[in-house]
Amino acid sequence: MKNFSIATRQKQNVSILDIKGELDAHTASQLENALKSLIDEQNYAIVVNCSGLDYIASAGLGVFMAYIEDVRSLGGDIKLTNMNERVYNVFDLLGFPSLYDILEDEREALESFEN
Amino acid sequence: MAGTKEIQTLTVDASTKHLAKVRDFVAAHAEQIGLDPKDISEIRLAVDEAYTNIIKHAYKNNPNKKVNIEIGSDGEQLWISLMDEGSSFDPSTYNEPDLMQRIKEKKRGGMGVYLIRKLMDQVQYNRKGQTNEIRMVKNL
Numbered sequence: 001m002k003n004f005s006i007a008t009r010q011k012q013n014v015s016i017l018d019i020k021g022e023l024d025a026h027t028a029s030q031l032e033n034a035l036k037s038l039i040d041e042q043n044y045a046i047v048v049n050c051s052g053l054d055y056i057a058s059a060g061l062g063v064f065m066a067y068i069e070d071v072r073s074l075g076g077d078i079k080l081t082n083m084n085e086r087v088y089n090v091f092d093l094l095g096f097p098s099l100y101d102i103l104e105d106e107r108e109a110l111e112s113f114e115n
Numbered sequence: 116m117a118g119t120k121e122i123q124t125l126t127v128d129a130s131t132k133h134l135a136k137v138r139d140f141v142a143a144h145a146e147q148i149g150l151d152p153k154d155i156s157e158i159r160l161a162v163d164e165a166y167t168n169i170i171k172h173a174y175k176n177n178p179n180k181k182v183n184i185e186i187g188s189d190g191e192q193l194w195i196s197l198m199d200e201g202s203s204f205d206p207s208t209y210n211e212p213d214l215m216q217r218i219k220e221k222k223r224g225g226m227g228v229y230l231i232r233k234l235m236d237q238v239q240y241n242r243k244g245q246t247n248e249i250r251m252v253k254n255l
Contacts, residue, residue: 003135022135022138024131024134024135024163024167025131025134025163025167025170025171026131026132026134026135055138055156055159055160057134057160057163057164057167057227058164058167058224058226058227058230059167059223061226062223062224062226063223065214065217065218065221065222065223066221066223068218069218069219069221086153086156090160090230093230093233093234094212094214094226094229094230095214096214099214099215099218
């Protein structure tokens with residue numbers, strides 16, 4: 001049973017991951033593989049659009065923790081957008097908003113990469 | 116209803132592929148007793164974190180092991196117990212995660228226990244014989 005899916009698209013120089021469904025210790029490896037591929041292909045400006053994300057557990061947050069330093073040290077960032085309130089609350093409980101760029105929508109994230 | 120107790124149990128293999136089923140099992144009970152969507156999503160996350168910790172730490176990813184889950188409620192509390200027969204967890208060695216430090220050290224775990232404590236009103240760890248139990252309570 002697949003309850004998570006991920007798709008990658010490119011807008012100008014920014015790679016956008018659309019994640020959908022439920023991100024937990026079972027599905028986190030799919031996100032991890034997608035992030036790894038982007039980094040291997042030297043795409044360091046990354047937006048993760050969470051508009052289809054219904055649920056996240058700490059295993060999902062762990063993936064973002066594992067790659068953020070590398071991406072930033074290479075001059076890029078991983079920005080998160082379009083979270084629903086329940087998903088945002090989990091990020092918030094663990095203190096992510098002070099360390100990650102969590103934005104209302106994708107356009108804002110694209111603009112912030114331009115600056 | 117006050118005074119009546121509802122208890123349901125589920126036994127699953129210790130594998131992350133059953134995470135969705137475990138979450139749905141507790142959510143169904145919580146819905147049945149009329150909890151609001153926020154409480155239901157907190158209970159889903161707490162049981163996910165507890166079950167994931169058993170899979171990874173108590174059973175070291177051995178999918179042949181079993182986890183027993185019990186959810187019950189009366190008029191005042193909802194409780195969820197997860198029982199395993201793996202390595203026990205010592206909560207006294209546990210510290211609140213420092214996110215910045217973990218990112219720097221590329222450590223990605225250790226947040227589940229913290230989340231469970233934030234999401235539930237009481238958390239107890241018990242060991243009886245070979246059985247470990249984590250019991251999580253939400254006041255209604």
